[in-house]
Amino acid sequence: MDAAGRGTTGGNAPVGGAPVGVVEREAASLPGGIGLVVGLALIAGGIALVSSAGNGSHAPGAVVLVLGVLALAGLTAVAPGQARVVTLFGRYLGTVRTNGLRWLNPFTKRQRVSTRIRNHETETLKVNDADGNPIEMAAVVVWQIADTAQAAFGVDDVVDFVSIQTDTAVRHIAGSFPYDARGEARLSLRENAEEITSRLSAEIADRVERAGVVVLESRITRLSYAPEIAQAMLRRQQADAIVAARQRLVEGAVGMVRSALDQLAEEEVVELDEERKAVMVSNLLVVLCSDHATQPVVNTGTLYQ
Numbered sequence: 001m002d003a004a005g006r007g008t009t010g011g012n013a014p015v016g017g018a019p020v021g022v023v024e025r026e027a028a029s030l031p032g033g034i035g036l037v038v039g040l041a042l043i044a045g046g047i048a049l050v051s052s053a054g055n056g057s058h059a060p061g062a063v064v065l066v067l068g069v070l071a072l073a074g075l076t077a078v079a080p081g082q083a084r085v086v087t088l089f090g091r092y093l094g095t096v097r098t099n100g101l102r103w104l105n106p107f108t109k110r111q112r113v114s115t116r117i118r119n120h121e122t123e124t125l126k127v128n129d130a131d132g133n134p135i136e137m138a139a140v141v142v143w144q145i146a147d148t149a150q151a152a153f154g155v156d157d158v159v160d161f162v163s164i165q166t167d168t169a170v171r172h173i174a175g176s177f178p179y180d181a182r183g184e185a186r187l188s189l190r191e192n193a194e195e196i197t198s199r200l201s202a203e204i205a206d207r208v209e210r211a212g213v214v215v216l217e218s219r220i221t222r223l224s225y226a227p228e229i230a231q232a233m234l235r236r237q238q239a240d241a242i243v244a245a246r247q248r249l250v251e252g253a254v255g256m257v258r259s260a261l262d263q264l265a266e267e268e269v270v271e272l273d274e275e276r277k278a279v280m281v282s283n284l285l286v287v288l289c290s291d292h293a294t295q296p297v298v299n300t301g302t303l304y305q
Contacts, residue, residue: 024149024212027086027094032075032101039075042068074106081116085152095148113148117216118159122167124222127174129189134226137174137189141166141204141218150212158211165207166218173200179225189223196220257284 042064049061076096078084084096088108096102097115104110121140129135143162145151155161174189177196181188189196197220205215261277 022092022149022153024147025094027084027096027104029076029096029098029102029104032077032103035071035075035103036101039068039071042071044068070106071103074103076102076104076110078102081114083113083115083148085111085113085148087111092149092153097148111152113145113152115145115148117142117144119143120159120163120166121221122163122170125167125170125174126226127171129174130176130178133179134228135174135179135189136222136224136226137170137220138222139166139170139200139218139220141201142216143208143213144216145212146214147212150210155211158213161211162208162213166204169200169203169207173203179223189220193220253284257281260284 046061046063046065046068049064050058051061053061076084078096078099078101080099084102084104086093086096086104086108088105093105093108095113096104096110119140119142122138124136124138126134126136141162145158151158173196177192178186178188180190187195197218200220201215201218204218208215257280261280
């Protein structure tokens with residue numbers, strides 16, 4: 001156990017991560033043209049020695065031929081968007097990122113690692129949000145290998161690792177926030193998409209960092225209630241919308257009535273006692289808040305008839 005409380009295996013490899021000190025570094029290599037010329041020259045020289053030996057010993061020519069084959073075996077083509085992780089008898093020597101034909105020690109193992117930008121889209125995951133409501137959520141993450149050594153030695157399969165960790169992060173984020181805040185002062189998946197996406201990206205990046213992967217972007221591609229409660233939650237949202245609209249309508253109607261009474265009093269158009277003010281307020285509220293058109297009644301008598 002180290003000072004940070006992390007367990008170690010054999011004193012040099014933390015549990016769940018790449019071996020200590022195994023980070024990407026540049027491997028020693030030569031331009032492939034040199035190795036190609038040397039290898040062809042050795043093969044040609046070996047053939048010449050074997051031919052000129054006649055009935056004599058062919059050993060010198062055979063040795064030169066073997067050296068030529070080994071020289072050609074050290075040639076490695078590195079395509080754009082790829083790198084080669086070089087190991088010698090299990091020991092990491094470095095990574096070749098230079099594109100083109102390179103020459104390396106012919107006894108080394110050269111593992112191909114893609115450094116291209118890749119997408120991973122999760123399946124539609126069914127999880128419970130913070131309120132316990134079942135929802136369906138999916139996301140897409142754009143990622144790239146930044147450290148080829150950690151990607152090669154830190155995990156068994158970096159693509160599978162990113163896939164599983166992304167699914168885990170999506171489930172965690174979905175369960176940490178409600179689908180809808182319903183007017184409360186809290187973050188929700190539906191109303192705070194940008195902030196939720198930022199948190200999702202940060203969590204995925206933290207989970208895949210040990211594999212030498214960087215997250216370039218992540219987006220939520222699907223967010224909805226599960227089918228079994230979708231209709232009920234839709235009716236609930238509609239009811240909340242109707243209540244909010246009614247509240248806004250009543251607030252506006254009360255303001256209009258107050259403004260009308262103040263203007264009548266200020267311009268001394270008519271003097272109303274408290275009872276008639278109450279009747280006027282009632283009539284105006286009915287007119288302003290009703291869902292249907294009101295039928296006016298013309299008063300042909302006095303104000304108090």
